[in-house]
Amino acid sequence: MPRRAKAGRITGMTLLLLLTACSDPQRPSWRVFALQRRMPHDGLAVVSQPDGFGLHLFLETNTDDPDVCMPRWFPDAARLFNGNGSAPFSAGLAPREEFFAVVRRSEVRRALQSELKALCRERAPLARWQWIAPPTDAAQVMPVQLPAYEQKDLLTNPAEEKKREQELLGEDQKPSQTTGSASRQ
Numbered sequence: 001m002p003r004r005a006k007a008g009r010i011t012g013m014t015l016l017l018l019l020t021a022c023s024d025p026q027r028p029s030w031r032v033f034a035l036q037r038r039m040p041h042d043g044l045a046v047v048s049q050p051d052g053f054g055l056h057l058f059l060e061t062n063t064d065d066p067d068v069c070m071p072r073w074f075p076d077a078a079r080l081f082n083g084n085g086s087a088p089f090s091a092g093l094a095p096r097e098e099f100f101a102v103v104r105r106s107e108v109r110r111a112l113q114s115e116l117k118a119l120c121r122e123r124a125p126l127a128r129w130q131w132i133a134p135p136t137d138a139a140q141v142m143p144v145q146l147p148a149y150e151q152k153d154l155l156t157n158p159a160e161e162k163k164r165e166q167e168l169l170g171e172d173q174k175p176s177q178t179t180g181s182a183s184r185q
Contacts, residue, residue, distance in 0.1 A: 032111045035080075035088060041119035044111055045090075046102050047083035054080040055102055056090035057112070061120050069120035069127035071112070073134050075099045075141055096138060103134040 035045035035056055047054040055077040062072040077099045078090035102108050113131055120129050135141045 030105070030107065031083060032108055034111075034115055035090070039119075039122070041115045041122060044108075044115055045080050045083055045088055046108055047080065048098065048102055052080070052082050052084035052088070054083045055094050055098055056080045056088075057099070057102075059112070059116055059119055061116065061123050063120075063124045063127060065127075066124070067127055068130050069124040070130040070132050071116045071134070072144065073132075073141075074144075075135060077102075096141075100136050100138075104136050109133070 031045075031047040031054075033045050034041065035043045037043040037056075037058060042059050044057040044059060045054065046057065056079070057077050058074050060072040060074060062070050075096045077094050079092045079094045080088060080090050082088045103112070112134065116131075117129050120127065
């Protein structure tokens with residue numbers, strides 16, 4: 001009996017080793033590299049899935065304060081294709097959950113910091129660089145407030161604009177419109 005058990009274990013181990021050797025599980029390579037969008041340092045590719053799929057992170061800077069340049073985070077990344085090939089490209093949107101998972105990785109954060117610092121040097125060479133960590137869950141995402149929505153003097157209230165328009169046209173037009181329709185009858 002002991003000899004049979006030993007032979008069974010050896011056969012089982014051999015079978016397990018053969019199955020492991022024959023199956024080629026594709027693991028993500030977690031390759032991280034700069035992938036330009038419009039100018040150097042404004043994009044980062046992260047190969048996070050087998051066959052070169054992953055995310056193309058769009059990098060932006062916040063220079064609202066002219067003395068400070070810091071990252072501005074957009075968690076809506078593009079889907080990366082052919083990330084392990086010679087001509088990677090992106091299209092469409094990847095789920096935000098993938099963005100959050102990717103930016104939690106230390107090698108991705110190091111690459112983000114390096115690319116964003118270089119992007120700040122390009123866009124605001126005299127500003128001081130300040131690192132702000134990316135959001136790692138949906139609760140940390142702050143919508144971007146564009147200056148046109150923050151400063152009252154840049155946008156006029158549509159109701160007030162309509163009122164001014166009616167004042168310019170004058171109240172005299174309303175009675176003439178009603179008289180004109182009454183005279184047609």
